Amino acid sequence: VSLVKPVEYAEANPAVKAVYDDIMATRKVAAVNNFWKVLAHDPDTLKRTWEEVKAVMQPAALDALTKEMIYVAVSATNGCEYCTYSHTASARKQGMSDAMLAEVLAVTALANKTNRLANGYRVPVDDAFKPDF
Amino acid sequence: VSLVKPVEYAEANPAVKAVYDDIMATRKVAAVNNFWKVLAHDPDTLKRTWEEVKAVMQPAALDALTKEMIYVAVSATNGCEYCTYSHTASARKQGMSDAMLAEVLAVTALANKTNRLANGYRVPVDDAFKPDF
Amino acid sequence: VSLVKPVEYAEANPAVKAVYDDIMATRKVAAVNNFWKVLAHDPDTLKRTWEEVKAVMQPAALDALTKEMIYVAVSATNGCEYCTYSHTASARKQGMSDAMLAEVLAVTALANKTNRLANGYRVPVDDAFKPDF
Amino acid sequence: VSLVKPVEYAEANPAVKAVYDDIMATRKVAAVNNFWKVLAHDPDTLKRTWEEVKAVMQPAALDALTKEMIYVAVSATNGCEYCTYSHTASARKQGMSDAMLAEVLAVTALANKTNRLANGYRVPVDDAFKPDF
Amino acid sequence: VSLVKPVEYAEANPAVKAVYDDIMATRKVAAVNNFWKVLAHDPDTLKRTWEEVKAVMQPAALDALTKEMIYVAVSATNGCEYCTYSHTASARKQGMSDAMLAEVLAVTALANKTNRLANGYRVPVDDAFKPDF
Amino acid sequence: VSLVKPVEYAEANPAVKAVYDDIMATRKVAAVNNFWKVLAHDPDTLKRTWEEVKAVMQPAALDALTKEMIYVAVSATNGCEYCTYSHTASARKQGMSDAMLAEVLAVTALANKTNRLANGYRVPVDDAFKPDF
Numbered sequence: 001v002s003l004v005k006p007v008e009y010a011e012a013n014p015a016v017k018a019v020y021d022d023i024m025a026t027r028k029v030a031a032v033n034n035f036w037k038v039l040a041h042d043p044d045t046l047k048r049t050w051e052e053v054k055a056v057m058q059p060a061a062l063d064a065l066t067k068e069m070i071y072v073a074v075s076a077t078n079g080c081e082y083c084t085y086s087h088t089a090s091a092r093k094q095g096m097s098d099a100m101l102a103e104v105l106a107v108t109a110l111a112n113k114t115n116r117l118a119n120g121y122r123v124p125v126d127d128a129f130k131p132d133f
Numbered sequence: 134v135s136l137v138k139p140v141e142y143a144e145a146n147p148a149v150k151a152v153y154d155d156i157m158a159t160r161k162v163a164a165v166n167n168f169w170k171v172l173a174h175d176p177d178t179l180k181r182t183w184e185e186v187k188a189v190m191q192p193a194a195l196d197a198l199t200k201e202m203i204y205v206a207v208s209a210t211n212g213c214e215y216c217t218y219s220h221t222a223s224a225r226k227q228g229m230s231d232a233m234l235a236e237v238l239a240v241t242a243l244a245n246k247t248n249r250l251a252n253g254y255r256v257p258v259d260d261a262f263k264p265d266f
Numbered sequence: 267v268s269l270v271k272p273v274e275y276a277e278a279n280p281a282v283k284a285v286y287d288d289i290m291a292t293r294k295v296a297a298v299n300n301f302w303k304v305l306a307h308d309p310d311t312l313k314r315t316w317e318e319v320k321a322v323m324q325p326a327a328l329d330a331l332t333k334e335m336i337y338v339a340v341s342a343t344n345g346c347e348y349c350t351y352s353h354t355a356s357a358r359k360q361g362m363s364d365a366m367l368a369e370v371l372a373v374t375a376l377a378n379k380t381n382r383l384a385n386g387y388r389v390p391v392d393d394a395f396k397p398d399f
Numbered sequence: 400v401s402l403v404k405p406v407e408y409a410e411a412n413p414a415v416k417a418v419y420d421d422i423m424a425t426r427k428v429a430a431v432n433n434f435w436k437v438l439a440h441d442p443d444t445l446k447r448t449w450e451e452v453k454a455v456m457q458p459a460a461l462d463a464l465t466k467e468m469i470y471v472a473v474s475a476t477n478g479c480e481y482c483t484y485s486h487t488a489s490a491r492k493q494g495m496s497d498a499m500l501a502e503v504l505a506v507t508a509l510a511n512k513t514n515r516l517a518n519g520y521r522v523p524v525d526d527a528f529k530p531d532f
Numbered sequence: 533v534s535l536v537k538p539v540e541y542a543e544a545n546p547a548v549k550a551v552y553d554d555i556m557a558t559r560k561v562a563a564v565n566n567f568w569k570v571l572a573h574d575p576d577t578l579k580r581t582w583e584e585v586k587a588v589m590q591p592a593a594l595d596a597l598t599k600e601m602i603y604v605a606v607s608a609t610n611g612c613e614y615c616t617y618s619h620t621a622s623a624r625k626q627g628m629s630d631a632m633l634a635e636v637l638a639v640t641a642l643a644n645k646t647n648r649l650a651n652g653y654r655v656p657v658d659d660a661f662k663p664d665f
Numbered sequence: 666v667s668l669v670k671p672v673e674y675a676e677a678n679p680a681v682k683a684v685y686d687d688i689m690a691t692r693k694v695a696a697v698n699n700f701w702k703v704l705a706h707d708p709d710t711l712k713r714t715w716e717e718v719k720a721v722m723q724p725a726a727l728d729a730l731t732k733e734m735i736y737v738a739v740s741a742t743n744g745c746e747y748c749t750y751s752h753t754a755s756a757r758k759q760g761m762s763d764a765m766l767a768e769v770l771a772v773t774a775l776a777n778k779t780n781r782l783a784n785g786y787r788v789p790v791d792d793a794f795k796p797d798f
Contacts, residue, residue: 003254003354004364005532033259035251042368044454045375049247052447056239061232066199067240073203074244076785077210079345079611082251083244084787085262088535098536099194102574105785106189107200109577111207111216113778114182118168118215120741120770121136122749126166129218133404136753137763138665175767177587178774185580209386212478212744217388221402231403235441238386242444246379253342253371255350266537269520269620270630271798299525301517308634310720311641315513318713322505327498332465333506339469340510343476345611348517349510351528365460372455373466377473377482380448384434384481387402392432395484399670475652478744483654487668497669501707504652508710512645519608519637521616535786565791567783581779588771593764598731599772602738606776609742614783615776617794631726638721639732643739643748646714650700650747653668658698661750 006037016040019050026054033086065094072101073108139170149173152183159187166219198227205234206241272303282306285316292320299352331360338367339374405436415439418449425453432485464493471500472507538569548572551582558586565618597626604633605640671702681705684715691719698751730759737766738773 009020009031019040023032039046057067068091075083088101096104117123142153142164152173156165172179190200201224208216221234229237250256275286275297285306289298305312323333334357341349354367362370383389408419408430418439422431438445456466467490474482487500495503516522541552541563551572555564571578589599600623607615620633628636649655674685674696684705688697704711722732733756740748753766761769782788 001529001532002256003350003367003530005530033261034256035247038254038256039250041364042372045250045368045372048451048454049250052243052451053247055443055447056236056243060236061230062202062236062240066202067236069195069199070203070206070237070240071244072785073206074210074241075248076781077207078245078248078252079780079784080248080252081784081787082256082258083248084535084785085258087244089262097194098573101535102577103189103193103195103200104203105782106574106577107195107203108207108785109778109781110185110189111204111220112211112781113774114168114186115208115211115213115216115744116741116774116777117172117178117182117770119211119213119744119746120737120749120773121171122746123135123167123171123215125215125218128166129222130400131402131404133400134662134665136663136749136766138663174763175771178767178771181584181587185584188576188580205386209382212381212385214385214388217386217402231440234402235444238383239441239444241386242379242382245382246375248345249342249375249378250371252345252347253338253350253374255347263533264535264537266533267795267798268522269616269633269796271796299527300522301513304520304522305516307630308638311516311634311638314717314720315516318509318717319513321709321713322502322509326502327496328468328502328506332468333502335461335465336469336472336503336506337510339472340476340507341514343473344511344514344518346514346518348522348524349514351524353510355528363460369455369459369461369466370469373461373469374473376451376455377470377486378477380434380452381474381477381479381482383438383444383448385477385479387437389401389433389437389481391481391484394432395488396666397668397670399666471652475648478647478651480651480654483652483668497706500668501710504649505707505710507652508645508648511648512641514611515608515641515644516637518611518613519604519616519640521613534788565793566788567779570786570788571782577782581782584775585779588768588775592768593762594734594768594772598734599768601727601731602735602769602772603776605735605738606742606773607780609739610777610780610784612780612784614788614790615780617790619776621794629726635721635725635727635732636735639727639735640739642717642721643736643752644743646700646718647740647743647745647748649704649710649714651743651745653703655667655699655703655747657747657750660698661754 002034002038004038004041006034007040008037012040013043015043016046019043019047022054023050035082035086065091065096068094069096069100069104072104073111076105076108077112135167135171137171137174139167140173141170145173146176148176149179152176152180155187156183168215168219198224198229201227202229202233202237205237206244209238209241210245268300268304270304270307272300273306274303278306279309281309282312285309285313288320289316301348301352331357331362334360335362335366335370338370339377342371342374343378401433401437403437403440405433406439407436411439412442414442415445418442418446421453422449434481434485464490464495467493468495468499468503471503472510475504475507476511534566534570536570536573538566539572540569544572545575547575548578551575551578554586555582567614567618597623597628600626601628601632601636604636605643608637608640609644667699667703669703669706671699672705673702677705678708680708681711684708684712687719688715700747700751730756730761733759734761734765734769737769738776741770741773742777
């Protein structure tokens with residue numbers, strides 16, 4: 001159970017309803033998921049976070065699928081159950097296959113492993129890796 | 134300074150030299166970077182890690198650039214200085230522009246933010262996100 | 267289910283009972299929560315941890331509410347389910363409103379975001395931020 | 400050295416200059432710190448992050464000092480060197496004494512300790528801690 | 533529920549069956565646990581991970597019990613529920629008593645605490661701790 | 666540079682001096698390391714942390730070397746530079762060889778990898794791993 005009561009559409013104030021409407025229109029879905037209903041207790045964070053998600057996750061230098069897979073990699077690293085389920089679902093909508101998910105998690109696991117070898121041995125950064133400006 | 138002395142090529146045993154040779158041949162570089170020289174104190178981990186890196190990072194369902202960008206996202210999340218420098222350099226070799234790096238880090242930062250909102254409010258996972266098998 | 271069986275008051279040894287009694291008296295509650303019942307398998311850690319909680323969380327240079335909110339921020343960052351529920355409850359007892367919880371989590375989320383931007387870009391520390399002693 | 404070259408005021412484009420000007424005016428300082436100069440390579444993230452910092456960190460249900468101390472607690476937990484230095488400096492400007500810093504870090508350390516005891520023993524959440532709605 | 537359907541023995545392909553057989557033979561158990569059944573969707577990662585587990589966890593410079601206890605310490609630190617349950621079970625098979633588990637978690641908790649004190653205060657590394665080569 | 670000025674023995678107050686004396690006597694060393702000198706700004710945390718280190722790290726159900734290696738594993742996982750250097754030094758004093766360090770870090774790296782595979786795939790805990798009380 002969440003720490004604050006999820007705000008359903010029918011009981012939302014106009015500012016919250018406007019964000020819900022935009023989420024549903026942008027994503028072409030009939031309802032918003034729990035994350036937004038819980039954030040709605042704090043309408044400023046709801047609005048700011050949705051606008052950031054909309055701006056950051058839209059295709060630009062990277063396509064939408066690549067962005068969702070990076071989201072999954074970070075969420076798996078942090079052990080965030082909710083974000084792992086929700087962004088895996090989003091990535092699948094963008095075309096992620098089981099084989100692609102397997103590679104996302106294989107890279108994520110490998111990076112978490114070598115991060116600890118590098119940090120554990122305190123490997124000094126090679127000069128060649130440092131930008132020269 | 135690293136916790137164990139990096140093993141230079143000239144002083145490496147044949148098993149280590151074989152791995153160094155394969156790294157240099159595969160990557161078409163003239164020397165191996167510090168990570169491998171430090172791991173060389175433990176030839177089994179050196180060999181196993183290099184073979185995993187080679188297998189996991191090669192293009193398959195995902196291309197090599199996408200994999201390197203996921204590596205950067207995980208390394209930034211974990212705060213691993215060495216891995217951030219080294220895998221940013223690898224990603225640039227694969228074609229990552231400054232604009233793409235900016236988007237990798239913007240998504241990484243956003244995911245780290247929403248991971249804590251989801252975990253902090255203990256948002257329950259929507260049934261719609263769960264696979265039905 | 268916990269990894270070791272929680273120790274109920276009736277079956278506790280005198281050393282554990284003394285800690286339970288002090289927790290109930292200090293907090294003016296009729297029973298101890300699961301965290302202490304599980305720790306009771308290791309009476310030394312139980313006693314040491316309770317005494318540290320009692321000493322560190324009492325009002326001094328910071329008031330008790332501020333301390334509980336910092337506890338919530340750390341627990342949300344680490345994704346500790348138990349600590350998020352228990353310290354949110356404690357913070358509410360000390361007067362944290364829904365609006366205050368919203369701000370605790372908004373700051374926590376923002377800090378987790380900028381931590382990764384700073385670490386991901388490897389931003390060098392400004393001299394101005396370093397103490398000069 | 401940062402992964403991208405810091406953007407100095409003189410060489411900044413108008414969008415970046417506008418953010419720099421707002422930072423300097425809001426904080427009454429004569430220059431912006433490295434974090435913003437590095438973010439400036441990605442003007443959208445620069446603008447969005449600064450506006451979020453300005454909105455989230457202003458006094459509301461919590462005062463500005465409490466918010467800065469939460470920022471320090473999260474940054475210490477994540478091991479972000481840059482953020483620890485910069486937000487400790489900000490917190491001191493808001494009035495944090497050495498004694499208050501000591502308590503912020505004592506609570507942060509204690510929370511990191513008990514988070515692992517709770518997660519390590521898999522302590523089940525008490526029903527009493529769950530909201531009943 | 534897992535993100536991909538666990539692969540039961542009867543429906544596994546020969547490559548997966550071979551790994552399952554080796555796990556069961558090596559561990560002298562009648563079935564493999566869920567971790568391997570889920571990984572089986574990605575036979576390469578299944579095989580590579582099992583071979584790494586088998587090689588790394590066998591007694592060598594450290595005995596098998598010490599290795600399992602280190603596994604528990606890392607899993608508790610990362611808040612990995614699955615790994616905490618499974619590696620606690622493995623450690624108990626190797627002879628870990630309740631008293632030993634209590635000490636593993638007491639050290640883990642203490643290290644997580646002092647890690648944040650050291651990182652939070654930015655304590656400089658003593659020269660005496662650095663190897664001189 | 667640390668956030669607060671390290672307290673040298675000559676300038677320490679009697680409470681701090683008593684802790685320093687006990688550290689030097691217990692460890693048979695001629696000076697305390699920077700961690701304690703920085704903590705000394707907060708004599709209560711200094712005293713409490715030292716007493717916890719002394720009690721938790723002494724041989725009991727686990728020997729002192731095993732405990733130090735767990736400390737190294739946690740510190741490498743969290744990326745704490747100071748703790749990695751200082752506890753590797755302590756572990757070496759207790760008899761950790763280069764081969765043992767290599768195995769500590771190989772297990773740590775493997776655990777960090779499988780933690781993310783388990784969390785990323787959301788593997789459900791097998792009933793067999795749960796205690797039945």
